Amino acid sequence: MLFKSLITYLSLASTIVAAIPAIEVKGNAFWNSETGERFYIRGVDYQPGGSSELEDPLADTNVCERDIPYFQELGINTVRIYSVDNTKDHDECMDKLAQAGIYVILDVNTPHSSITRSNAKCSYNSDYLQEVFASAQLFAQYNNTLGFFAGNEVINDGPSLEAAPYVKAVVRDLKTFIKNRGFRSIPVGYSAASVDEYRLSSGLYFNCGDDDMARIDMYGINDYSWCGDASMTTSQYSQELKDFKNFTIPLFFSEFGCNAKKPRPFSEIESIYSTDMSSVFSGGLVYEYSEEDNEYGLVKLDGDSVSTNQDFENLKNEFNKTQDPSGDGGYLKSTGGNNCPSKSSTWNVTEDIPDTPGGAIKYVKGLAEPTGHGFDAYVQGSCNSNDNVDDSGNYTSTIGASTHSASSAATTSSAQQSSSSSSSSSTASGSKGNGGVAIDATTSVTSVVGFLALVAGFIAV
Numbered sequence: 001m002l003f004k005s006l007i008t009y010l011s012l013a014s015t016i017v018a019a020i021p022a023i024e025v026k027g028n029a030f031w032n033s034e035t036g037e038r039f040y041i042r043g044v045d046y047q048p049g050g051s052s053e054l055e056d057p058l059a060d061t062n063v064c065e066r067d068i069p070y071f072q073e074l075g076i077n078t079v080r081i082y083s084v085d086n087t088k089d090h091d092e093c094m095d096k097l098a099q100a101g102i103y104v105i106l107d108v109n110t111p112h113s114s115i116t117r118s119n120a121k122c123s124y125n126s127d128y129l130q131e132v133f134a135s136a137q138l139f140a141q142y143n144n145t146l147g148f149f150a151g152n153e154v155i156n157d158g159p160s161l162e163a164a165p166y167v168k169a170v171v172r173d174l175k176t177f178i179k180n181r182g183f184r185s186i187p188v189g190y191s192a193a194s195v196d197e198y199r200l201s202s203g204l205y206f207n208c209g210d211d212d213m214a215r216i217d218m219y220g221i222n223d224y225s226w227c228g229d230a231s232m233t234t235s236q237y238s239q240e241l242k243d244f245k246n247f248t249i250p251l252f253f254s255e256f257g258c259n260a261k262k263p264r265p266f267s268e269i270e271s272i273y274s275t276d277m278s279s280v281f282s283g284g285l286v287y288e289y290s291e292e293d294n295e296y297g298l299v300k301l302d303g304d305s306v307s308t309n310q311d312f313e314n315l316k317n318e319f320n321k322t323q324d325p326s327g328d329g330g331y332l333k334s335t336g337g338n339n340c341p342s343k344s345s346t347w348n349v350t351e352d353i354p355d356t357p358g359g360a361i362k363y364v365k366g367l368a369e370p371t372g373h374g375f376d377a378y379v380q381g382s383c384n385s386n387d388n389v390d391d392s393g394n395y396t397s398t399i400g401a402s403t404h405s406a407s408s409a410a411t412t413s414s415a416q417q418s419s420s421s422s423s424s425s426s427t428a429s430g431s432k433g434n435g436g437v438a439i440d441a442t443t444s445v446t447s448v449v450g451f452l453a454l455v456a457g458f459i460a461v
Helices: 002-017 061-074 091-099 126-139 159-180 199-206 237-243 268-272 310-321 358-364 445-460
Strands: 023-026 029-032 041-045 078-081 103-107 145-152 188-193 218-223 251-256 281-286 299-302 305-308
Touching: 041 103, 041 251, 061 091, 061 305, 061 310, 078 281, 091 103, 103 126, 126 145, 126 159, 126 358, 145 159, 145 218, 159 188, 159 199, 159 358, 188 199, 188 251, 199 218, 199 237, 218 237, 251 268, 268 281, 268 310
Parallel strands: 041 078, 041 281, 078 103, 103 145, 145 188, 188 218, 218 251, 251 281
Antiparallel strands: 023 029, 299 305
16 A cells, blocks of 8 residues: 555656656756757746736736736736745645646745855855755656756856855855755756846856856856847847857856836847857846836736736737747757856956855755754854764754844846846756655655655565
């Protein structure tokens, strides 16, 4: 009876995971793991309420049921989520998105749980990594999790360069956690501000070095240079194509859609999904779905009511008439990292990255389950004095403490920074971790494997 139940459960779990093909990385492009076809991101940035009224759009079934039909009308295949509450359940919304053929890119940070520009060293601590791991552990079970962002626009000026090694350490820790837990290889990346002095250097830095676990798997650029009826040359697109022509991982616009001219014509869509760009870029995400204070919205939300605007219609029409390039799009087949950027007057960043905090090693090694604390996690100022403990990871947690560094807005973007500057770092995203080994429909594959091992040991005895 026990094994019959296990077989039934495993069949159910397989069905859930296989509802939509996973997206994988090969060379500098994304690919459908089942059909072998190249995958181009056609998406929107999605955080109803913005940073002023932070809500988890994937934890409320009414919200995702309200918005998914409009995603389908736009013809998109991806949404980017900046912040989610990792204490809540996301199964229903992720399943509904999967049924609609929509993937999710998650920022694994929350407003008070991220690497800060003002005190990167202090914000990189065991409590913070536990939040990151708890988020990744839950969302790793979904095939329509396209990837994770370890940071968003952390580097945007000279002083913020000091945070770069800590963001790269988060990339290493997250990729190692995913690998050690036996999850599929989910791309981990970074979303960069499109600042001329740092855009290319940041990409090269996060994709260089001998340790492939410390290199990003994808790179997003928040680019608002194409305004109105601009062109490849009057925007930054031509320069970016030249800069990244030998970049060895997928590159895409993690935010785009200048609103200097309203309504936005979205004439850049034709170029983004053309063979002029497909050898370097793999699509992008329009900023943003819902109308917030910065006036970039495609729709206006009022409770259960959704009102589309002309931006929405223009984007829908552009997506509808623009097809993806055929074949492989001229992608770069090379693998491995790029050379690290040379030090200069605008780039002086060490290639050495900090060791994983001692208190987080137990999670990386699978000796303990990470527990998420959602939007209540205040960990940027934890600075655990016991983070040099041994591998058992015993330390004093400061999660929920009121002392923390200046926090980041939940949806800090290049667009928002044009009117106000942020004192902190990345935007956010997360999910609850599996706190035990109870067999239910949301238990991860890793937990199932552990349970099977436990059963085998019991029978052997």
